[in-house]
Amino acid sequence: MSIPQKSRQYILPAGRKNGYKKLTITEVEVPKLKATEVLVKVHAASLQYRDLMIAYEHYDPCLAGREIVPGSDMAGEVIAVGQDVTDWKAGDRVCANFSPAHLHGDPTPATMAAALGAFEPGVLTEYRAFPAAGLVRIPKHFSYQQASTLPCAALTAFNALNGRANPIKAGDTVLILGTGGVSIFGLQFAVASGATVIATSSSDEKLKIADKLGAKHLINYRNAPDWEEEVLKITKDVGVDHVVEVGGRGTIYKSIKSVRIGGGVYVIGILSKGDFPQDIFRLILLRAAEVRGILIGSVAQFRDMVKLIEANPEKTTPVIDKVFKFEDGVAAFAHLESQKHVGKVVIQVSKD
Amino acid sequence: MSIPQKSRQYILPAGRKNGYKKLTITEVEVPKLKATEVLVKVHAASLQYRDLMIAYEHYDPCLAGREIVPGSDMAGEVIAVGQDVTDWKAGDRVCANFSPAHLHGDPTPATMAAALGAFEPGVLTEYRAFPAAGLVRIPKHFSYQQASTLPCAALTAFNALNGRANPIKAGDTVLILGTGGVSIFGLQFAVASGATVIATSSSDEKLKIADKLGAKHLINYRNAPDWEEEVLKITKDVGVDHVVEVGGRGTIYKSIKSVRIGGGVYVIGILSKGDFPQDIFRLILLRAAEVRGILIGSVAQFRDMVKLIEANPEKTTPVIDKVFKFEDGVAAFAHLESQKHVGKVVIQVSKD
Amino acid sequence: MSIPQKSRQYILPAGRKNGYKKLTITEVEVPKLKATEVLVKVHAASLQYRDLMIAYEHYDPCLAGREIVPGSDMAGEVIAVGQDVTDWKAGDRVCANFSPAHLHGDPTPATMAAALGAFEPGVLTEYRAFPAAGLVRIPKHFSYQQASTLPCAALTAFNALNGRANPIKAGDTVLILGTGGVSIFGLQFAVASGATVIATSSSDEKLKIADKLGAKHLINYRNAPDWEEEVLKITKDVGVDHVVEVGGRGTIYKSIKSVRIGGGVYVIGILSKGDFPQDIFRLILLRAAEVRGILIGSVAQFRDMVKLIEANPEKTTPVIDKVFKFEDGVAAFAHLESQKHVGKVVIQVSKD
Amino acid sequence: MSIPQKSRQYILPAGRKNGYKKLTITEVEVPKLKATEVLVKVHAASLQYRDLMIAYEHYDPCLAGREIVPGSDMAGEVIAVGQDVTDWKAGDRVCANFSPAHLHGDPTPATMAAALGAFEPGVLTEYRAFPAAGLVRIPKHFSYQQASTLPCAALTAFNALNGRANPIKAGDTVLILGTGGVSIFGLQFAVASGATVIATSSSDEKLKIADKLGAKHLINYRNAPDWEEEVLKITKDVGVDHVVEVGGRGTIYKSIKSVRIGGGVYVIGILSKGDFPQDIFRLILLRAAEVRGILIGSVAQFRDMVKLIEANPEKTTPVIDKVFKFEDGVAAFAHLESQKHVGKVVIQVSKD
Structure with missing residues (x-):
């Protein structure tokens, strides 16, 4: 697959006051990969209560007044890898860890600051570069939509x-x-x-x-x-x-x-x-x-969780409440806010 | 239930040479209970490879030439309790731990010496006194025969x-x-x-x-x-x-x-x-x-195992190969020796 | 040593209102030993803040209005053992665990109810029977006064x-x-x-x-x-x-x-x-x-603590603030209440 | 400090038969740093029995017949960092982990293959690039010689x-x-x-x-x-x-x-x-x-070990038997082989 040049992505604009209602799709350049990064085509993303809090500026005071690319949870496909990456290749199906810098053990201020969709740009974007060490192979029998529910809630x-x-x-x-x-x-x-x-x-x-x-x-x-x-x-x-x-x-x-x-x-x-x-x-x-x-978890724990899921497929199918099209991001946030759902609210970012 | 005076029990006589073939039923007095002991009516016992080794005097050289009441694994019913016993009452359904003295943590030489059916008399007997602390409640949905398979192999x-x-x-x-x-x-x-x-x-x-x-x-x-x-x-x-x-x-x-x-x-x-x-x-x-x-396990572990079994009844039904009458002890040992069985060989000691 | 018939012991009378000031020495029969009990001559006891709370009826509402033998922490000498006791012999130097029933693992309501000096009689007494399993050998190089500080605070x-x-x-x-x-x-x-x-x-x-x-x-x-x-x-x-x-x-x-x-x-x-x-x-x-x-600890942990102390004698000498004579119990409680002490307040119960 | 262009380093030539006696100093280009690498000036290196085994081709049959840069253990000073490195800066005092790829948890075949001085070039060299994640800060009070003894034996x-x-x-x-x-x-x-x-x-x-x-x-x-x-x-x-x-x-x-x-x-x-x-x-x-x-250990464990050393400086001073000049590598190997030493054999690679 050739590397695209543009990526459509959502932003929560800096001057928002009313939460997610000003969510806007913009088009940005696909970033150049660093040597240890991987470019991933995001297929699906799932929303968290945290995404609402960030939209309403209730999450971390330091985030208020900042433009934010929202979303922490996604699953997608490796498109390209940086020159020093040996663990991944095009076509691999992956999730990013909630904090791609939290590899093992306890979190640290640095790993917490690296969480997606807050101080770092999030995953409501078609193409995104991630550090290779922050990715995890998804369960073999999962769709991208199913896998997109794992990073925050499941871990x-x-x-x-x-x-x-x-x-x-x-x-x-x-x-x-x-x-x-x-x-x-x-x-x-x-x-x-x-x-x-x-x-x-x-x-x-x-x-x-x-x-x-x-x-x-x-x-x-x-x-x-x-x-x-x-x-x-x-x-x-x-x-x-x-x-x-x-x-x-x-x-x-x-x-x-x-x-x-x-x-x-x-x-x-x-x-x-x-x-x-x-x-x-x-x-x-x-x-x-x-x-x-409990502060989410590490890449090492994510891998153990994938083992659990693959060994117990009947018992661990993610419960998805509703899937929204990429263009319907505001509706997806509104559905999450309504609290009528049981299970996850998913956005299909790219066509599979 | 009134306390019986006599108990029929098996012995491996001191002069055996040919293993279990001289297994004999004798009749002994039911022992007087110490203050912290419990009298148990043995309903069922299961056999181990260890029982064969002991019969053939291949287990512990110090056991050779001794008369032995064989059997380590049983399930039965509490008949009476010593005056200081508060945890058990008549009618309770119990197993004895393989070593009733091994309560928790690592074994010790003392707990190992207290294992049933070797230096201490075993469980192929109708009535036996056990220290109250060495007993464990059996899974609610188990029969005595099923529970008799737990102490050695399962633990x-x-x-x-x-x-x-x-x-x-x-x-x-x-x-x-x-x-x-x-x-x-x-x-x-x-x-x-x-x-x-x-x-x-x-x-x-x-x-x-x-x-x-x-x-x-x-x-x-x-x-x-x-x-x-x-x-x-x-x-x-x-x-x-x-x-x-x-x-x-x-x-x-x-x-x-x-x-x-x-x-x-x-x-x-x-x-x-x-x-x-x-x-x-x-x-x-x-x-x-x-x-x-691995040296069997402790009473504390046995209790955790019962929790596992009760929470997962469909997956943990003991596999019983064959049940023998009390009088057919020699046949039971012979069946175990034949190695044709899959699952446990059980002796029904008393009628339920 | 011959077994004494009488034991002088403190009681907090039922009608106290003003805390420890009505502490009284009485004389009671030395109890007959159960088969698994050990009779200990209490040499020294140490006081806790808990003893003050109990005296003032601030500890557990269910204790209010009850006569109490106070004190949870002591060290002493084995005088006699019950007929089924094999672990201890006369002359052994021991502490009782805070709850002599808490042998290992997590506490339970039953082990908590067995704590000394509350619902169960305490240790401000010359002779007391303890369950054999609830005793622990004291560090070899410790005096009784030093060892009396261990059960509650140190564990x-x-x-x-x-x-x-x-x-x-x-x-x-x-x-x-x-x-x-x-x-x-x-x-x-x-x-x-x-x-x-x-x-x-x-x-x-x-x-x-x-x-x-x-x-x-x-x-x-x-x-x-x-x-x-x-x-x-x-x-x-x-x-x-x-x-x-x-x-x-x-x-x-x-x-x-x-x-x-x-x-x-x-x-x-x-x-x-x-x-x-x-x-x-x-x-x-x-x-x-x-x-x-943290709810004090178990006998198993107490044993590990004694290992730590014996391996590090220079670093683990108990800090004793003041030692009182048995007759000066009220003064000892008053000194504890004054909060001027650093380290433990000890009562010498019997002469060494 | 300016980045040097040449690095003197030892090689065990491919055709050796008699172990370390053909150890030779060569001069190589200092490598260009990858984005996540760090250039370290090696101050001191310490020898292991493993280095002897590798020299004699007794370590791993797959290594036989290969030219090898020997040495796994070193301490040195950061000279320069790759463009994506944020954890280190020039002047930092570091050890490389035995396997710089073994960050945490159990080793894997990949981390084992990345061990220094075998399939990967070793540390008997003046300047070497390491992955940033594979380095550990050395104890503050240690000299480079002392720190060079830690990676293999101490960990x-x-x-x-x-x-x-x-x-x-x-x-x-x-x-x-x-x-x-x-x-x-x-x-x-x-x-x-x-x-x-x-x-x-x-x-x-x-x-x-x-x-x-x-x-x-x-x-x-x-x-x-x-x-x-x-x-x-x-x-x-x-x-x-x-x-x-x-x-x-x-x-x-x-x-x-x-x-x-x-x-x-x-x-x-x-x-x-x-x-x-x-x-x-x-x-x-x-x-x-x-x-x-035990297969050495991870970067995470190395960090914990440094904490132990810094908290207990009097008890953890490395025992160094003898320090050799860089030019005397053969003599250093010979001294190690003699087994007369107690403690580590160190080579001063660069002047401090």
Whole structure:
């Protein structure tokens, strides 16, 4: 395939105020590859809540007033490689890691600053150069659309469940809050790992999906506002081994009440409203809980996640809510904002 | 249930020479319970290769010339508890751990000496007292016969796959040698944990069983004496993450060749014939392999294994080859010796 | 040594209101040993802040209105053993674990309820029976007074630094808040492990002691109320690997700011005043911090701690502030309450 | 500093037969830097037994008949950086990792092929380009000569003692065989980590050095050919927690006998003569030993090792036996071959 000269890409203009509504398609030069870079044709991208926050300038104050190429998650095809690249060749099917600089181990300020779609240009573009070391081969049986859902949501869930202290093992019990992107992947990975899942939602319809994906216990927290009591009932007052905590201020106290002594609560989201009591660290102490913040994950973890997916294809099919055409970026953001979706919102960037 | 006064039990007499053929049923007093002991009615027992070795006096030279109550693996029902026992009550369904003194962590000479059916009396008896701390609740959905297969073979497999260095995780690849008791459980636990299994056997019939239990790749080593080459082919020259090594001298060299750099080889059996080259530690070095000896496991691990089994009931049903009546102990040992079985040989000790 | 018939012991009477001031010595029968118990002559006991809280009925509401034998930490000499005890013999020098039922792994509600000096009678008594499994041999070179300081404070510090996720290793940097019992042991164990310690205090005098014990960096937080900024300066904006967090509400926010991305904050105390912002879990997320509650520790960990102490005798001598006679229990509690001490307050229970 | 045009470097010519005696200094062009490379002025290099083996064509058959630039271990100064390098600048003091491609985690065939001084040109050269990611900052207080001893021997020792299964902790007991490069660093790192060291040697003089470096127990195996018995005596029949196994065929059996049940034996060297019995895997099984092959280590581990060294400067000063001038390379190899040294043989490549 010959290397194109132009790439159509979205920008969030600098003077936006009303979030994503001024998303605009522009045309830019395809960059010259550095020696260790790879040029990728982006086939599909998926959206995150983070993309909305960035659009509304609620994410990082330092980003306010900047023009941004949005989007962190994509899957695509290698078009060309820099002169020192030996790992990739044209035709390879790849995802970029959320932070292409985060290769292994803990993140650092430098790897965090390299995350896509914020201080660094994002992936809502037809062609983009990435550092070769920041790419990962996608699961063989995945379409580009499916693979585009992995970098942020799936890797966060994988990292949460496979930590150093309490890595998930078959027979563990996992509490999954809600049915957002991270939660759905957490549910699937837990089931694929032989664990028992308790899923919560405010909607019976969404709980049906959780049930279909293998959750063994379902709690509609509309009907059970003290859902932590339900969790303790199900686990015979022991509590669960792991909580995928996507709620934040409004749920964290109940999550810590739900965990067994010595279990893990993985802090992923911080969005829900409400305050928790100041004695929460007393609660952490009394549960001997391990509360761990999760910052997406590394290239090394991404590779392990691909192994998990390829070994468990029936249990790990990404749930895609809706696919939008490249031109319909504003509609895609609006759909994400509506919170009616279960599963991921995907944009088809280039034709396959 | 009233406490019985007599217990029928098997002994291997001191003057045996021809192995298990002099197995005799005797009648003994049911022991008085110590304050921390539990009296268990043994419903079912399963046999191990170790039981044959002990019968033939090939196991531990210090055992030669001793009268032995054989059998290490059983499941039964609590009949009575000592005065300081608070964890158990009559009617509870339990297994004894292989060494009831091995509660957690690494074994010690003392816990090894406490193993059942060797220096300590075994379980081929109708009623036996056990230390309360050495018992484990059996999986809820298991029959006594099924549960009797767990203590030695299953826990060895569980311990091998869930070590400190490289605990199994979904997506790993596991090489299982043969279809003996440990190997079958290893296969099942690996599949339940979301791993990919490569199974070997000299018999296509046995491989069919491995296939049914979820093995993804099958190697008949009659047709492929260089089976390690097949393993490397299947794994694209990377090698597997884990080898459940039950062969010993005749297979260990090939097993180490089969493992990926940094992977684990778990030494369980030492029975096969043949010599390995003296450069085997050079091979271990070049593979950066972790070769780990497995000595059954602890009560704490047994409890984790029960969690795994209860969470994955379809994938972990014990494979029972044949059940013998209590009176047919010699026939049961003979069947085990014939090596025609796939799965466990069980003796029904008491009527359920 | 003949078994005594009477034991003098302290009680906090049921109708106390003013804390420890009604502490009274009574005389009770020495209990008959159960088969698995050991009778210990208590030589020395050390006091904890917990003992004060229990005296003031601030510890656990369910304890209010109960008569209590106070004290959790002691060292003494084995006088007699129950008929099934094989591990101990008269003359052995031992500590009881804080919860003699917590043998290994995570605590449980049952092991927590078995902690000494609360729902179970404590150790401010001349003779006490303990379950054999709950005792630990004391360091060979320690006096009874020294050993009496270990069960609660030292084991908490050891458990914090030797967790599953981020066990301390030589070269790590550890932040120690204050110079209370846990903090001093944390400092000593960190230094003995080859780590670099940053110590804080409000008193230059106390910092001198920290300096003498091997702390490399000292921060007087009177002069530096934003001590987390000092910590970041010392670590070149990276943050420390571990924080021994004994403060609670008033310090936890700064502690999390002090830790490196991916580092550990061990929640031990919850006493200091002040509120933290509700965005604290956002901070945990952004630091990918591991915040872990520490509930003392197990017998297995106690044994490992004794190994550490015996291998590093010069660096791990307990700091004892003052030793009181048995009759001066009220004065000992008062001295503890005054907070003028650095190091442990010890009561000599029996003559050595 | 201006970039030089020529670099004097050693080669082992293709037609050598008699090992290192044909070592020759040639002059080559300083290479043009790739975008992600760094040009380093090599100040000092240290020799390994591996360098001798390569010279004698005993290392890897595929290397036979090839011209080789020898040497894997060096320390030097950054002279210039490629256009995409942001981590390094002129003047930085660095070591190259043994395999500059081994960044983290387990090695791979590709990282092993990238090791210096074999298939890739080595470091006995005045100026050499390295990939930026393969360099590590050296300890601040080290001279270049001291730092040149770290890459192979020290990192191997560090990797052995800090594995996944049984990382060293204060209070552990470590058996160190001999006083070669890896063993001396193993001794120092163990002592710095608060462990107790048992050292062996055939020479009382060398044992004196081990004593000075902090070994607590010394065994001269000339006088005690059954040195494993001495080890068991010292450890009261328990065995040690870790063995740094540098001997190979002649010592491995005794090493496994020396380890505690559940302890670790780290296979590093394979040189000593002698055969071990074929039942060695039975021994591994009965000790539940973890036998692990060590292939040097990664850049991430190297960084952790530098932290350890900087935090424990008094205990980790490299032992340098002798320093040779660049022109005296043959003499340096001869001195290494003589095996009279304790500690490292260093070549001063450039003037500081």
